[in-house]
């Protein structure tokens with residue numbers, strides 16, 4: 032069973048998540064590389080649904096039994112690099128999983144910028160329902176008394192120090208789903 036973890040990350044949270052997944056699934060890892068990797072452009076293009084595309088992957092997507100797509104949410108969108116990846120390579124993916132380390136928590140998942148809407152967009156761009164989607168809100172690693180502090184939330188990072196407690200429980204459950212399907 033060969034798995035590829037393909038990810039995009041701007042500030043490192045989703046890179047950390049992707050690296051953990053690749054290690055625990057003994058998977059290869061593919062950084063999704065936008066042709067124009069300029070943050071304001073990527074935000075705008077995610078919102079306006081335009082793109083200059085992504086560079087050719089370093090791995091042959093069709094050679095894998097499953098792909099775990101990982102990346103952040105910006106303004107309720109499936110961000111341009113992830114969308115481009117699905118547009119270009121979605122048909123070659125045999126079994127697709129999606130994971131995001133996002134800002135909004137479970138209590139906001141159905142809001143305009145929440146992750147539930149992004150899960151539906153993954154399905155739309157993949158052309159079929161993914162095997163499973165999971166969100167790892169950064170809130171899970173922020174102390175309760177700091178969760179109303181927007182700055183603390185934006186500064187929170189997944190690291191070996193912060194990756195513990197409830198986020199690890201959720202992560203292990205996600206891993207089990209992938210492994211048990213194998």
Ligand SMILES: Cc1cc2nc3c(=O)[nH]c(=O)nc-3n(C[C@H](O)[C@H](O)[C@H](O)COP(=O)(O)O)c2cc1C
Nearest residue numbers: 040041042043044045103104105106107134135144
């Ligand atoms: C411009 C911008 C917009 C964002 N919009 C959302 C959003 O709509 N919903 C959400 O859950 N998180 C949102 N976030 C939070 C990111 O998804 C979160 O910080 C994520 O962990 C960043 O991932 P990265 O470190 O891999 O880049 C936003 C962050 C930025 C910078």
